[in-house]
Amino acid sequence: MTAVANRMPMRFAGFPIGAWAFAWRTWLSLVLALYAAFWLQLESPATSALTVAVLAFPWRGQGLEKAAYRVFATVIGLIASIAIVGLFSQTGWLLIAILGAWVGACVYASSLFDGFRSYAAVLCIITVCLIAVEPLDTPQSVFELAHERGAAILIGILSVTVVNDFLFAPDYFPTIAGRLEALHRKVSAVAASSMHGVGLPSEDVAALLRAITALRPDVTSLGTETSVGPARSAAARTAMVDLVVQLEVSRSVAALTASPSGGVDDSENKNPAPPTISKSTSKTAALALNWMKSELLRRDRNVATSIRALRRGTTLENARRSPFYRSHRIALENGIRAFAYFVLSAIALAIAGWPSTSVALAFVGILIGLAAMSPNQSAATTLALVAVPIGCLLAGVLEFVVLDGVTAFPLLAIGLLPFIMLPALLLTMPNPALVSFGRGILVFTIAVFAPSNPQTYNPQTFLFACMFLSISALLLFVCQHVFPPLSTAGKLQILLSEARRDILMPVTGTHSQRERDEALFRDAVRVGQIVSAAGTENSDAPLIEEALACFDRAAALRLADSALGMLPPDTPVLLRETAMSAVRDADSSAMLAAAEAMICTETEKRCPTEDAASALAAAANLLGLTAANTEKAK
Known part of the structure; x- marks a missing residue:
């Protein structure tokens, strides 16, 4: 050696x-x-x-x-x-x-x-x-x-x-590739820790989101650099988007591992129920955690693939935009x-x-x-x-x-x-x-x-x-x-009010995976703007906490949107409508019940709705956890 x-x-x-x-x-x-x-x-x-x-x-x-x-x-x-x-x-x-x-x-x-x-x-x-x-x-x-x-x-x-x-x-592309690789190593370290239920502090997560999204203006300049510049720019944009998603999935895995029962907070639901953990709930929580871990590994591979495409100048399939x-x-x-x-x-x-x-x-x-x-x-x-x-x-x-x-x-x-x-x-x-x-x-x-x-x-x-x-x-x-x-305080208040407004947007289940990833990156840009405006002032730390809580809640709702999109066409109408209603109301208990119904109503070894149930259960668990964090941040 x-x-x-x-x-x-x-x-x-x-x-x-x-x-x-x-x-x-x-x-x-x-x-x-x-x-x-x-x-x-x-x-x-x-x-x-x-x-x-x-x-x-x-x-x-x-x-x-x-x-x-x-x-x-x-x-x-x-x-x-x-x-x-x-x-x-x-x-x-x-x-x-x-x-x-x-x-x-x-x-x-x-x-x-x-x-x-x-x-x-x-x-x-x-x-x-x-x-x-x-x-x-x-x-x-x-x-x-x-x-x-x-x-x-x-x-x-x-x-x-x-x-x-x-x-x-x-x-410029070697410099951009080097920065993306350094960020990938940091996010991969966070992902490895999340498998053991260890999460990154909120201020470090916000700083990492800012570092990823801050590359956006530099990445756009790759398009005019060489004949393969547009392909390199697309690969770099996709790597940034997947890094943001990988970081958020890492936080979700850490939260679910630390709270395997789901962490559903019924205090904010319209019809609260006693937080009991049944056999089906334990099974659904395990499915949700395993699905999120597989998603984390998939995102990690996607980032590595995008960086390789950036260095080689090859065209990347399913490229992502990086909206501002x-x-x-x-x-x-x-x-x-x-x-x-x-x-x-x-x-x-x-x-x-x-x-x-x-x-x-x-x-x-x-x-x-x-x-x-x-x-x-x-x-x-x-x-x-x-x-x-x-x-x-x-x-x-x-x-x-x-x-x-x-x-x-x-x-x-x-x-x-x-x-x-x-x-x-x-x-x-x-x-x-x-x-x-x-x-x-x-x-x-x-x-x-x-x-x-x-x-x-x-x-x-x-x-x-x-x-x-x-x-x-x-x-x-x-x-x-x-x-x-x-003023800085004025900017922070405006950005936070817009973040609170966006988490109330309806979820329909009609968005593609690409649209959901790009929307998550857009939210990460806003977190970066809040971190940039706050600077190093300790008095603004609660504002960053609230911004990150809103970011997590929006990510959970988008995961629920993804779950609705995974439902096969032959899903019973009543079950589909129940799941859509629960997601539309952001009712974590109802979402978890719908996920359990997707598993329990199937007798086959592999349920056609298992991926949707796993994603929906993960979204329900995360929504319950982020609801408490959002209230705490306020």
């Missing part, structure tokens, strides 16, 4: 070689984009450089997916800019209200998605701010700006794509606040009476959009308030110290090198705050420096850009203190 030591990646100056390779690719992409924009004599070459800064990702799949969404969102933003200015350019404050409504609507849409879909909604804000808000005093130039900036964005996207392909940017939980109420709250921030900032700038304040208002809209993608908008604005002065300082050093009047393009490219590579290295850090800080510095430095052909080196223009960008960050910071974003 040989021991193989884990090889640590080679490092230089504290960063892995892969991070340095990414930084070099980012610099080359930006230089190529600027060269192409200068050669084509575009009016806004800085937009090409900003596009590269926004699309800078260590993995090829992420950059390509973001580029696709950037093209789509840019087209939508261009159309919206032309339409809004064309219809409302002479309406004064009505135009501001319409622009604010657009910002609010895009923030609302951004809150309903995750990953690059959320970014696409935000980019619609950025495009409108750059094309319609910034030139408010010259609305006749909107069409020309839309054409120029659209072309510049396409050049930036093409530059990133070409450099990543020629310099062999690494694929969307809280329309939270999205609406965010959209209303975004509208208020934009309008309040416009009023403040109008009262100030400064010239060219439309530039500051455009920056406010951009910062509102960027903050909307963060779980903590106040923290994102505070981070921008810190990153903006640093970006301005770096841009000043680049323009007036390093370059200082240089007009030759090779010298410009060399001067940009350290100002691009250092923030790019921060983008490879595991800390999300450092990643956001690095991207902010990169974007703000390019935005303030605003490379052009020829470079103007105008101190007044530079100071005005720094001032307007700093004022916009400060304005948004003040507006968020006057009208605070939705």
